[in-house]
């Protein structure tokens with residue numbers, strides 16, 4: 228989590244934070260190109276909103292968006308969330324907002340959130356509060372997209388963390404460059420941009436990013452991956468590792484999309500006329516499709532995706548493939564699924 232910034236004075240060589248001479252820096256050009264690709268062909272007339280913490284990634288993203296969006300005939304704004312968790316966070320958020328207005332972003336908003344009282348650990352609670360606030364701001368402004376600053380390095384870390392917890396293809400596909408959440412298109416234009424480029428772009432533009440102490444805190448698995456694991460892999464296997472991990476995510480995302488389509492058709496085909504799903508129909512499907520059908524069905528029944536685990540799906544699958552008269556399967560949300568008369572039913 229990053230929650231504020233202190234954009235510094237313009238560097239001597241740059242006239243403004245988005246000025247022409249700064250465009251000579253290759254990193255600035257790389258970030259702008261990535262933003263241009265993400266915004267080209269974007270549907271809707273509303274502004275795009277950059278979610279900006281003041282960290283290097285979202286600062287470089289905001290600067291590039293302020294430059295690119297008007298050239299594509301699109302308004303661009305900025306939202307910064309004040310989690311209120313660290314002393315001075317409100318002032319930091321105000322500085323980010325002031326900088327955003329100075330470089331021509333409009334609308335610009337600081338949104339304070341209350342993290343306490345939300346379920347989960349402090350990081351998860353802050354993330355939930357942040358996304359709620361960002362999505363609400365995007366809806367308020369009828370935004371065509373909410374832009375997040377995740378980089379290629381974030382993607383590589385996500386893939387490694389997924390591998391380490393034994394995730395399936397869905398987890399290994401990492402973060403999508405684009406997806407709809409609560410009616411708002413979330414865009415991650417920098418997923419192919421190395422983190423070093425966002426830092427270099429900030430330096431070239433004379434911006435001083437805020438360094439979130441959480442990002443270096445070894446209490447968090449992601450921080451340890453960032454500080455120790457990825458650098459060790461790069462030392463052992465070469466600098467291509469980061470890009471390769473991100474490519475694995477892209478490849479798996481494409482496979483997932485195709486398999487999800489097949490599973491949607493499989494779900495329709497296995498629905499029983501009396502309700503529930505036909506066991507024979509499910510048994511005839513390849514395992515990779517069947518487990519997706521069961522996952523999609525469980526969600527349809529009301530199991531929350533966050534709480535639905537590999538274990539739940541495996542237990543549903545066992546009702547089909549390892550039937551020995553076992554009892555009902557408990558799904559999150561108090562749902563019970565049992566096998567009866569050749570069908571899975573609630």
Ligand SMILES: Nc1ncnc2c1ncn2[C@@H]1O[C@H](COP(=O)(O)OP(=O)(O)OP(=O)(O)O)[C@@H](O)[C@H]1O
Pocket residue numbers: 228229230231277278279280284285306307308309310354357374375376377381
């Ligand atoms: N305080 C904030 N205000 C606005 N946007 C933010 C804030 N913090 C993070 N973001 C946005 O989220 C992006 C990812 O930030 P970060 O990696 O710190 O979050 P995270 O906790 O890993 O979130 P995620 O669940 O998206 O992985 C940033 O690049 C930025 O676009």
